[in-house]
Amino acid sequence: MISVRGLLLTIVMAAAIAPAPHAQALDMGIRATPIVIGSSWAVPSNVYGGAREINVWLPPGYADSSKTYPVLYVLDGGQDQDFHHISGIAQLGTIVGTTRDVIVVGVASVDRRNELTLPTEDAELIARYPTQGQSDHFRRFLSEEVQPFINARYRTSGETALMGESLAGLFVVETFLKEPQMFDAYVAVSPSLWWDGGRLARQAGAHLRDHSGDPRTLILTLGDEGEMMQAPMDVLTANLRQYALPNEHWSFTPRPAESHATIYHGAALDAFRQLYAADPQ
Numbered sequence: 001m002i003s004v005r006g007l008l009l010t011i012v013m014a015a016a017i018a019p020a021p022h023a024q025a026l027d028m029g030i031r032a033t034p035i036v037i038g039s040s041w042a043v044p045s046n047v048y049g050g051a052r053e054i055n056v057w058l059p060p061g062y063a064d065s066s067k068t069y070p071v072l073y074v075l076d077g078g079q080d081q082d083f084h085h086i087s088g089i090a091q092l093g094t095i096v097g098t099t100r101d102v103i104v105v106g107v108a109s110v111d112r113r114n115e116l117t118l119p120t121e122d123a124e125l126i127a128r129y130p131t132q133g134q135s136d137h138f139r140r141f142l143s144e145e146v147q148p149f150i151n152a153r154y155r156t157s158g159e160t161a162l163m164g165e166s167l168a169g170l171f172v173v174e175t176f177l178k179e180p181q182m183f184d185a186y187v188a189v190s191p192s193l194w195w196d197g198g199r200l201a202r203q204a205g206a207h208l209r210d211h212s213g214d215p216r217t218l219i220l221t222l223g224d225e226g227e228m229m230q231a232p233m234d235v236l237t238a239n240l241r242q243y244a245l246p247n248e249h250w251s252f253t254p255r256p257a258e259s260h261a262t263i264y265h266g267a268a269l270d271a272f273r274q275l276y277a278a279d280p281q
Contacts, residue, residue, distance in 0.1 A: 038087060038104075040079065043149055047141040053078055053108035054146060056154070057087035059094050059101035068157035069103045070276065071150060073142065073183070075116065075164035075171060077106020082264070086163065089269050099276040105150055107142065109168070116164075116171040120196035135171055143182055161185035161217075161275055165264045167192045173236070174200055176218050177207035180248075185217040187271045190225060190260050191233070198232035201239070208243035218250040219274065221267045223258035 038058070042051035055077055059069065072090070077083045083106030093099030109115055111131055119133030120126060150156060162183045164172045169191030176186040177200070193201045218240075222233050237252050244250055253270070255263055 037084065041149070043145065045141055045145055047137055047145060052110070052141070054149065055079060055083045055106035055108070056150070057083070057090060057104040057106075058154070059090070059103070061101065062103075062155075066155070067101075068155045069101055070159035070161070071103045071105055071154075071156050072161045072163060072275075073146070074104060074106045075162070075168035076109045076112070078108030079106075081108060082106065082165070083108075085265070086268055089265075089272055093272055093276065093278075097278055099272050099278055102272075102276050103150075103154055103156065105146070107146055112167050116167040117195055118170075118174055118200060120199075122196055125196070135174060138171070139175060139179060139182070143179075159184055161187065163187040163189075163268065163271065164191075165189040165267075166260065167195075170195055170200070173218075173220075176216070177204055180211055180216050181214065184215070185219070185275050187219045187268070187275075189221055189264050189267045189271075190223060190229065191220070192229075193232035193236060194228045198235060201232040201235040204236050204239035205243045208239060208245070208248075211245055211248065213245040213247050215247040216249070217275065218248065219271050220250065220252040221255055221263065221270075222252075223255045223260060223263040225260050229260075 039056045041054045041056065043054045044050075045052045062069070072086070074082055074086045077086070083104075086106070087104045090099070090102055090104050094101055113129040114131040114134045115138040116135060117129075117132050118135050125132060147160075160183045162172050162175060162185070164187070166189075169188035170193060172186050172188040173191050173193065175182055176188075220233070220237070222229060233252070240250050240252075253267075255267065258266065
């Protein structure tokens with residue numbers, strides 16, 4: 001009779017001798033085929049003095065058509081950030097026919113507090129984040145380098161949107177208020193309007209009074225994220241109710257069942273369905 005110790009030794013030796021599944025596949029002549037989801041570009045930037053990561057997802061039928069497509073620019077759009085998450089939503093809508101085809105452009109962040117925040121006068125924030133407050137530079141990068149790069153290489157229709165969450169949502173709101181002509185639509189998920197004590201939300205009315213009245217869409221949403229997040233959102237929406245021009249279509253959707261960590265997927269899906277609703281058959 002084989003002892004328990006002997007049986008375990010036999011099993012361990014057999015496992016050591018037997019080829020691993022990967023090795024078995026190679027022995028059978030099976031090779032993996034890479035799954036290509038999109039293209040990644042290292043775009044030279046004069047604004048930043050070096051190459052920046054830009055990722056692009058194209059609708060499945062892009063290569064077989066001559067159509068032009070709307071473009072959704074996703075902040076925090078690196079391959080290890082939100083690019084795959086948002087391009088997956090675009091792919092789902094294309095496959096099931098619930099949304100129009102759209103080109104997704106992920107713009108990677110390097111230093112989020114440098115790139116996505118407006119300057120603060122808060123001494124504690126300045127001490128904690130000494131590179132903060134250069135959102136104007138990032139807007140220049142988007143308008144002067146990223147958008148021309150995409151328009152020169154892809155068949156774009158001229159319809160554009162900007163999407164971001166958290167600090168990227170703050171940047172979306174700031175861009176809508178200060179440079180509304182940059183995009184046709186703006187999606188801000190859980191925007192960090194608390195930054196600099198909520199100053200951007202308080203100044204929203206002054207910015208809105210300077211707008212031209214051209215058609216724009218602003219989609220805002222917030223989960224159950226506490227008073228620090230909710231209070232400046234209330235200030236922003238009050239300013240929008242009072243000062244937004246008739247062609248500025250805005251909405252705010254509370255999502256009390258979601259937290260800051262869980263809100264993005266459902267909010268992005270809803271924004272896709274609103275901005276890119278499939279054409280009726």
